[in-house]
Amino acid sequence: MPASSPHPASAAPPILAIGASAGGLAAYRGFLEALPAEVEFAAVLVQHLDPDHHSLLAELLAPHTSLVVHTAADGMRVEAGHLYIIPPGAALAVRGGMLSLSAPAERHGARLPFDFLLRSLAQGPAPERAMAVVLSGSGEDGKEGALALRTRGGFVLAQDPAEADFDGMPRAVIAAGAVDAVLPVAAMAEALLRRLREAPQPAEDDLTPIVALLRERTGQDFTPYKPGTLMRRVERRMALVGCATRAAYTARLREDPAEQTQLVKDLLIHVTSFFRDPEVFEVLAARAIPDLVAAHAPARPLRVWVVACSTGEEAWSLAMLFQEAIAADGRGIQLQIFASDKDADAVAQARQALYPASIAGEVSAERLKAFFVPEENGFCITTALRSQVVFSVQDAITDPPFSRIDFVSCRNLLIYLRPESQARVIGLFRFALRPGGLLLLGAAETIAEAAGFEVAAAGERLWRRTGPAPLPPPGLLARAADGVRPAPRPAAAHREAGWPSCAGASSCSTTPPPASSWMWRGAASMRWARSSGT
Known part of the structure; x- marks a missing residue:
């Protein structure tokens, strides 16, 4: 016993x-x-x-x-x-x-x-x-x-x-x-x-040297993250590589590029699936998105921004719901979805638009038939749906946001950020959203009453932008020249190739539809826009 x-x-x-x-x-x-x-x-x-x-x-x-x-x-x-x-x-x-x-x-x-x-x-x-x-x-x-x-x-x-x-x-x-x-x-x-x-190390709770090292060597800045979030992952890596002290691990990290990469992967948190939290998507499909589409003027595109999109499942899930609502509305509203994440590897996977056969447990048979092409080892998003979504590498905290957005989804990013970073991100969302635009947050996330939003659906963490048009958050346009940004990412990470491909997938064309021409509007605005200027 x-x-x-x-x-x-x-x-x-x-x-x-x-x-x-x-x-x-x-x-x-x-x-x-x-x-x-x-x-x-x-x-x-x-x-x-x-x-x-x-x-x-x-x-x-x-x-x-x-x-x-x-x-x-x-x-x-x-x-x-x-x-x-x-x-x-x-x-x-x-x-x-x-x-x-x-x-x-x-x-x-x-x-x-x-x-x-x-x-x-x-x-x-x-x-x-x-x-x-x-x-x-x-x-x-x-x-x-x-x-x-x-x-x-x-x-x-x-x-x-x-x-x-x-x-x-x-x-x-x-x-x-x-x-x-x-x-x-x-x-x-x-x-x-x-x-x-494993014993806690209260005397070694300063992660500044590690954060600075990662910013210098990898271009990833984790300063806005909560110390507890960083601490748990650093201590996990310490245990796995056999470093007993923070100082020993910092020394190892300084000399080991592979460990730098592995720590960054651990710190870039990815928890996602198609239609994750089904009850939230049920409310979106039944009320929120159809109401947004019905109130939308057909003369301009309906613009959606999926923040911290990870490997794309959330963006594609929302794209399906918006396409269904637009089809039911019958006015031919044009849809533009921007999906961004600071992890270039995750964005590259999202652009592939190719997912394993197991997603059949997450996506209904009707939607699999309507929005996917069966492949040998899974399913690929159809060309028609891919033409509506652009993936980009973007840091939601430090990079300028997209603009004139009708719906923002940012689920389970804020819970990892310090309060001041949370406030900045919420300010960016308010700046990005049109009046009356909707913001979807994660189950454990909320917004202060004075932040310029009102509750649209409390249980589903859905908020509506209120009040007059806000001023740009401090430093939004000057940030690229202020000397405090992380080291630049590789050029390939900044390039926003709007059309994902399915490597080795015969049915998934990598050629964008001719009606969808995109152009870069300069680093200062950090956004893609249709060449028509909308």
């Missing part, structure tokens, strides 16, 4: 989420047998189970671990040294230090129970104390949840695909960049225990 938990009842212990599907039983046994007799975390295990049959998983695993094994029950408090196993036909989450069971919302074949658990940990009060292990399994369950958890400071391990009986789940999280390490099952326990042993 493990020792009693050192965590008081009012404080939940660290949580370890374990997930697998096909081939998972052998992986579970190997993992549990490698754990020490006493651990300071609670483990929650999710397996794909037949909802119509009793599960013997708890009985099968109990002989292989010293953890106290339970079949999870709603309202059960999690305790260190205990293992909780999902029952058949249920969705399992951890909320407020307690297990929460609910009926799955999706049909059996489309359920992603490990994603559901991981998202609950990512959205909880202490995601940085949560850990996850992705073991053998087919499909991609766990990919989105692991990415969300790691983004919020959690720790994620994936089983070495070469060792897994079924490598779909491990490969999916590895390809998504959602893991801290790829290990054989036998080595995972030590990595988890090392993570728990």
Whole structure:
């Protein structure tokens, strides 16, 4: 029997989420047998189970671990040294230090129970104390949840695909960049225990040298980001490369361009999918976007700006909704969508417009048929939809914004920024939006009452610009010459090639439609515009 938990009842212990599907039983046994007799975390295990049959998983695993094994029950408090196993036909989450069971919302074949658990940990009060292990399994369950958890400071391990009986789940999280390490099952326990042993370094909380080094060497400026956001990712990289102190890691970083690149990738946070947060898109499709289209004058284009667009899924999702609303309106309104991100690699992927077959679980069959072309390994956005979207490399904080915009989407960027940077970005959005234009934020983001916006849909974090036309935010036009900007990005990163291509995709033409001619209007304005001058 493990020792009693050192965590008081009012404080939940660290949580370890374990997930697998096909081939998972052998992986579970190997993992549990490698754990020490006493651990300071609670483990929650999710397996794909037949909802119509009793599960013997708890009985099968109990002989292989010293953890106290339970079949999870709603309202059960999690305790260190205990293992909780999902029952058949249920969705399992951890909320407020307690297990929460609910009926799955999706049909059996489309359920992603490990994603559901991981998202609950990512959205909880202490995601940085949560850990996850992705073991053998087919499909991609766990990919989105692991990415969300790691983004919020959690720790994620994936089983070495070469060792897994079924490598779909491990490969999916590895390809998504959602893991801290790829290990054989036998080595995972030590990595988890090392993570728990990592002590905070309050005397080394100044990240200024690292931020300055990245700005100088890579052109990426992370000064506007919250210190906690930066700290978690720096400490993760320190642990992975074996640096015990911040000074040692800074020295390593100074001499290692590859580590500079890897740290920047970790700091550039990407959590995205098609129609992410479906309830938000339902409101947009049912009310907000049709109302915006109906009130729009047909003589001018309807302009949309998707900020921090990552690899493009959000931009394409909004493009589909606007195209549907414009078609239903019947007046032939012209649509222009600008999608921007400071990560040139993410923008390059978005321009490809090519996505894996697994998006069929995110995009309805009707929209797949209307807006995608099937390819050998997935789906490519149609040429017609691609003609409406321009992707660009742009820093939403330091670069001038697009202008005369009717709808801005910026979900889950502000939560990573310092308050003064949040205020600047909100000011830029107010400057970019037309009167009455809409601003969509993330679930945990809000706007001060005095910021020049009013609530349009509180639950969906939708805001409407109010008041007279604002003045440009301070430094907006002079910033390019003020001497404080980051080192220039490579020329290719600044070039806004408006037409994404699908490399190797026979059905996805890389030639832009002839009616869509775009021109660069100069670095001072930082925007694309149709050659007609609209």
